[in-house]
Amino acid sequence: MAGLFGLVWLSLWRDVKRLEAALGAALGEGERPPWPWWPWFRRLADDIERLARGRSEQAATRARLAQAGALIVERLPDPLIVLGADRSVRQANGAARAAFGEDIAAVLRHPTLRAAIDRAYTERATQSVAFSLPVPVQREVRASVVHLLQELPDGGAAIVVLADRSREQAVERMRADFVANASHELRTPLASLIGFIDTLRGPAADDPAAQARFLGIMAEQAARMNRLIDDLLRLSRIEVDEHLPPTSRVDLRALLLRLAAAFEVRLAERGMRLDLALAETLPEIPGDHDQIVQVGQNLLDNALKYGRDGGIVRLAAQATGAPGRPGVAIIVEDDGPGIPRDHLPRLTERFYRVDKGRSRAAGGTGLGLAIVKHVVNRHRGQLTIESEEGHFARFTVWLPAGEPGSPDGDKK
Ligand SMILES: Nc1ncnc2c1ncn2[C@@H]1O[C@H](COP(=O)(O)OP(=O)(O)O)[C@@H](O)[C@H]1O
Ligand SMILES: [Mg+2]
Structure with a gap:
């Protein structure tokens, strides 16, 4: 009986010793002085608690490190995209979102960049490429794909560094x-x-x-x-x-009213009348005030120069757009001789004029409509020119409403 008790006791003592050694190793404390028998279980419990605490501290540190990594990526001034092992986007930093907005997906889909990403993953070496994005405006982009060789705590496996050139x-x-x-x-x-x-x-x-x-x-x-x-x-x-894209907001109604007032005298000089048709309420739009004034000036200036004596110049503005694509249309129309059909597609080219002599005589430079087109492009808007010879010339500038600097207006 006593022998059996001694055997059980011995086996229990050995197990506790093993547990103690294992905990010592896990806590990084190695060999420890032998304990008297009675506080064994309490000390073991203490050790296990310490181990658990250490574990959760470690997890928190790892999470903080991952967070620090993400924060550094987020705050870097260059556009940067972190890809996971499966090549999915783990993170696109602030600079990337500001530069490409919702176009980031389109950037990553570009065949040249996709091929570079493939090579970076298979060869595990940095790849640099240059390519251009045609929409919404032509952009020249240079990209370096850097494979990290080792996965980051948050799963990042490669980074794509972009530069808008x-x-x-x-x-x-x-x-x-x-x-x-x-x-x-x-x-x-x-x-x-x-x-x-x-x-x-x-x-x-x-x-x-x-x-x-x-x-x-x-x-x-x-x-x-x-x-x-x-x-x-x-x-x-x-x-x-x-x-x-412009970052400020423009009150179009006020802008156009001021513009109309500024043109009234010059129109009167040619016996022309301004037909002003601005909607009572127009949404504020993201835009560059001075550039939109320039657009209005150039179009009204043309109506004045190329319209007919005693004619009517219409300046209208109304909210229009497709569902999910709100915007404002500004229309400048005159009832002059109009523009021959063949010339319409080339009208916005710099220095392109239907009648060079007439343009020169009127003090034209041939750059007015080129300026209009580029301002409209910058605003991600649209310029439409319609004309019927001998009857009218109509210029419609459509500008998207939406958050300033956001790609809202780019949605097709
Ligand atoms: N309202 C208009 N009616 C007829 N022709 C126009 C009108 N607006 C522009 N054009 C034609 O388009 C050309 C280019 O216009 P623009 O770029 O403003 O240059 P500019 O007025 O300096 O000649 C003009 O020379 C003219 O031939
Ligand atoms: Mg002009």
Whole structure:
């Protein structure tokens, strides 16, 4: 009987010893001095409690680390997307959302980037590619896909670093365009100025009447060069920021009322009448106030220049749009000679004019509608030109309503 009791006791003692050793190892405390028999179970319970506490602290630390990682990614100034082992999006940081909004999915679907992601996963090496996104506005994007080799605590396996190179490329393109177009457009008035200077110095040196006349023409040519340069600068400024949607809000009704008032005198000079039809309430829209004023000015200016004497210029605005795509349509229409059908598609090209002579005589630069188009593009809106020769020319600018800088207006 005593022998059996001793055997049970011995076996229990061995198990407790094993438990003690295992807990010591788990707690990282190794060999520990032997305990007297009586507080065994209490000390074991203490150890287990400590172990459990350690476990939950560890889990919290890991969660904090994962959170810190996510926060760093979120706050980095470059657009960054974290992909999981299955290549799904784990995180797109603030810069990526600001730059691409809902287009992030479209960016990742781009065949060039998809192929780079595939290569990065199979070769486990960084891949860099460049590609362009055609919609909603042309954008040049450079991307590096970095495989992390080891999974992050939150499941991230690779990161995609994006750089929007649209601005640099637009600047590049503009430089090339400027040399090609602008120098040509500027050369004409400049050549005429040089010609008159020669005349003033030579044949007209002693002819005050001719001098006065030539100086008048020269002043006109100089003013024309001035206008050209102004419009070119305006256009380039708009183009450079075209990929960044406006972030402020515009009260269209107030803006158009002020614009109409500013044009009234000039219209009256040509015996024209302004037919103003603004809806009582127009939604505030995300927009760049000065650029929208520029759009209105350019369109009204054209109606004034190319409309008919004594005609009617209509300026209308109303809320319209497809379901899920609210917006405002601004319409500028004149009842002048209109625009021949063949010219309509090319009208917004820079320096494109139906009648160069008439445009020049009216002080045009051929850049007005190009500016309108680029402003509308930047606002993710739409420009429609309709005309019936001999009857009317109608320009409709549709601008999306929605959160400023959000891609609401991009939904198709
Ligand atoms: N309301 C209009 N009616 C007839 N033609 C127009 C009208 N608006 C524009 N156009 C044509 O489109 C051309 C381009 O317009 P725009 O870009 O504003 O340049 P600009 O007015 O400086 O010539 C004009 O030269 C003209 O031929
Ligand atoms: Mg014009």
